[in-house]
Amino acid sequence: MYQTLIPALRIHPRVLPQGEESLLAATEFDRARIVQAAPVRRLQQKTQVFPLDVKASVRSRLTHSLEVQETGRQISRQILGALPPDAVCPWSFINLVEMACLLHDVGNPPFGHFGEQVMGQWLGEQLDPLFAAAVGQGSEQWPLLRADLLGFDGNAQSLRLVHSLHELNLTLGQLAALCKYPEQLSHAGGLAQHHGWATKRGIFFSEQPLYAQLSLSLGLAPGCRHPLVYIMEAADDISYCIADLEDAVDRRILSQSELRRALARADEGDYMQALLHASRQAPEGFFPHFRQRLTDDLVALAAQTYLAEHDAILCGSYPHALLSGQAPAARVLETLKQVAREQVFMRPEVEALELEGYAALRGVLSTYSCLLALPEPQFERLLAGVGGAELFFARRLFHRLSARHLKAYRLAVAHPDTRFQRRTEQEWYYRMRLLLDYVSGMTDTYVLEEYRLLSGI
Known part of the structure; x- marks a missing residue:
């Protein structure tokens, strides 16, 4: 089964002088391309909890993703130790899991x-008037396209980023291992089948043909996850x-004693109390002991669940996360989420940083939205570099767009796509994707700098 789910196949096969690419060589090539990719580097200036924080000890998305990568490796090693030796190439399995973990937030x-x-809020307010200005009346298909554009989601954007925008040409198994929520919008306007995980947007309409090809090649039924997604x-x-x-605690939002009291109040179970007591007395310090002990237990639980539900997971139809359930360590994980929501994310210090981000992100989107209000013939003039005096402002904004994102737009609109009922809707859909690609790819600091430039501050 793993031979089907983890093949040395790509959408665009590599031309190799020695002939067919081995599975290990294929995943090593994926690994090299991913580690060197610009979206991974940008994670060092994207927030984990505290936006725009310059303190080096506080985690960025990059340091978080490196920790996720290491945890995924630990889970994989425990799983592989219990599988038959000939079930799967262990190094390829680990490569795919680690790189899915490294890419999960890009x-x-x-x-x-x-x-x-x-x-999402900005799109809810501006999508309809911008579409009306540029296109006019929508076809019967417009509600489907509208729902797809309204539901911007980082998980779906990850697949689009690595394949459609940065053209990393990863193996099929590596691409599928990124798709945390594989349900898609159906042509009837609803969600396709899924198997119990949160119904977030998993695949944009723009990447549906890609995911259909992945599913067919890997034998994944509609709405079914690739098994390595569970580990990631x-x-x-x-x-x-x-x-x-x-x-x-490091940022002094909470003191360590406040945190311990909050955890003890939220979870009075024996496991939590023993963990807090042992961590408080540990010579290496509270957090190193707490983190290592809990991580060890959760890694073991994830591996045990994967192996116990192996058949359903291989089919992609297991309806739960590996850490769902009432095991003591899993309950502690839920307690940590609850305490973070109540004691950290609603603190004025965090919300003040978010308000700054709110103004910057909305300001950039609103300024660039004039490109979306243009009728297609006027936007084509910008593409051709012949914008007239009436486009003096739009032309300057257009010149700031990424060449990579413009290339993806041009490829998407170069030929009629039979999935679209109207050519004008195809063009405008990908023009909106162009703006969303550009803005979502910005780092926290860059979007703030762009807002200041556009605002004349």
């Missing part, structure tokens, strides 16, 4: 999940739940 916009909310998801949950609270 599609997040500036200011993380808060940025997703800001973009568990590694992410383990890493961020502990790290967010550690960073809050």
Whole structure:
């Protein structure tokens, strides 16, 4: 089964002098391309918890992703130790899991999940009037396209980023291992089948043909996850739940004693009390002991669940996360999330940073939106470099767009796509994607600098 799910195949095969690419060589090539990719480097200036924080000890998205990568490796090693030796190439398995973990946040916009909310709010207010100005009346298909554009999500953007924008040409298994929520919008306007995980947007309409090709090649039924996604998801949950609270203490949002009291109040179970007591007495310090002990137990639990539910996970239909359930360590993980929500994310210090990000992100989107209000013939003039006097402002904004994103736009509109009922809707859909690609790819600091420039500050 793993031979089908983890093949040495790509959408665009590599031309190799020695002939067919081995699986290990294929995943090593993926690994090299991913580590060197610009979206991974940009994670060092994207927020984990505290936007625009310059303190080196506080985690960025990059340091968080490196921790997720290491946790994914630990889970994989435990799983591989229990599988038959000939079930799967162990180094390829580990390569795919580690790189899925490293890439899992690359599609997040500036200011993380808060940025997703800001973009969603702006789209809800501006999408319809901008479409009406540029296109006019929509076809019967427009509600489907509208719903797709309204639901900007970092998970779906990750697949678009690595394949459609940066053209990393990763193996099919590596691409599928990124798709945390594989349900898609159906042509009837609803969500396609899924198997129990949160119904977030997993695949944009623009990447549906790509995911259909992945699913067919890998034998994934509609709405079914690739098995390695479960490992990536568990590694992410383990890493961020502990790290967010550690960073809050480091940033002096909470004192260590306040945190211990909050954890003790929220979870009175024996496991939590023993963990807090042992960590308080540990010679290496509270957080190193707390983090290592809990991580070890959660890694073991994730591996045990993967192996116990192996058949359903291989089919992609297991309806839960690996760490769901009532195991003591899993309950502690939920407690950490609860305490972070109540004691960290709603603090004035954090919300003040988010308000700054809110103004910057909305300001940039609103300024660039004039490119979306143009009728297609006028936008084509910008593409051709012949904008007239009436486009004096739009032309200057157009020149700031990324060449990589413009290339993806040109390729998407070069030929009629039979999935679209109207050519004008195809063009405008990808023009909106162009803006969302550009803004979501900005780092926290860059979007603030862009806002200041556009505002004349």
